[in-house]
Amino acid sequence: MWLNAESELDFPxxxxxxxxxxxxxxxxxxxxxxxxxxxxxxxTRGVRTRVLGTSFNIKAYDNEESIFTTLLTGKVKVSAxxxxxxxxxxxxxxxxxxxxxxxxxxxxxxxxxxxxxxxxGAFMFDNENIMVVTRVxxxxxxxxxxxxxxxxxxxxxxxxxxxxxxxxxLETLTFTGGPQFKIEKDVVYIIEKK
Numbered sequence: 040m041w042l043n044a045e046s047e048l049d050f051p052x053x054x055x056x057x058x059x060x061x062x063x064x065x066x067x068x069x070x071x072x073x074x075x076x077x078x079x080x081x082x083t084r085g086v087r088t089r090v091l092g093t094s095f096n097i098k099a100y101d102n103e104e105s106i107f108t109t110l111l112t113g114k115v116k117v118s119a120x121x122x123x124x125x126x127x128x129x130x131x132x133x134x135x136x137x138x139x140x141x142x143x144x145x146x147x148x149x150x151x152x153x154x155x156x157x158x159x160g161a162f163m164f165d166n167e168n169i170m171v172v173t174r175v176x177x178x179x180x181x182x183x184x185x186x187x188x189x190x191x192x193x194x195x196x197x198x199x200x201x202x203x204x205x206x207x208x209l210e211t212l213t214f215t216g217g218p219q220f221k222i223e224k225d226v227v228y229i230i231e232k233k
Contacts, residue, residue: 041068043157044178045100066098068155073113082120086137089116095129096155102174109134109154119144162199162208169193169217173229180205182225191231193217 042048046065054060059079071079073092081088083099086106093113099106108117110129117135118126119142127135127146134149156163162179164172172195173184179201195215199208209220209227221228 040070041158043067043098063097063099065100066096066157068094068096068158070094071113085120085139087118087120087123089118089126091115096151098154100174100178104138104140106137106139107134107154108137109149109151111151111155117144156198157201160201162201164195164197164199166194166196169195169229172212173227176205176208176227182227184227184229186229187231191218 040048043066046063046067048067049062054077057077059074059077061079061081063081063083069081069090071090071093079090081090081097083097083106084101086099086108088095088097088108091114093115094111095113095115096109096111097107108115108129110131110133112131114128114130116126116128117137119137125144127144129135129146132148132151133146134151134154135144135146137144153163153165162175169192177184182205193216195212195217197215199211205227206222209222213219213232219230219232221230
């Protein structure tokens with residue numbers, strides 16, 4: 040198991056009973072060996088993922104509207120807690136999205152490697168809104184982004200190294216058509232280009 044920035048995993052010293060249950064806040068990548076007698080279960084903000092021997096990623100940050108489960112190998116079963124009868128089973132390359140506000144689960148095909156790029160020290164964006172990009176940067180660099188009400192809709196695609204200084208990342212975002220950024224201590228102000 041690997042934890043991403045600002046993530047926590049709650050688990051017992053020893054698993055007791057038939058299930059191995061852990062609770063996740065944030066994002067983690069798991070590789071789990073099959074054990075039919077003791078299934079591995081990850082619970083996050085209302086979503087329960089039952090693992091059937093596999094490698095997968097779960098993204099469930101408190102400041103995100105959705106919970107994403109992305110499967111790389113094997114098989115997982117995802118459901119809302121208390122709604123296990125209405126579950127979805129993911130196969131490799133599939134991703135479930137639980138939208139908390141709408142209480143709705145959807146599934147789509149994705150490039151699963153893009154969702155685990157953080158393990159190799161990279162940010163991977165695929166047509167992501169500036170709000171999503173800045174939340175990722177906030178978690179990694181430990182600062183806050185402040186938006187001007189005039190900031191337009193910007194989207195970004197590409198791979199950036201987590202080893203780059205924040206200033207370099209922000210210059211790249213501006214260069215690719217995004218807004219400008221002004222850093223003051225632990226706050227980054229987003230300013231629309233004139």
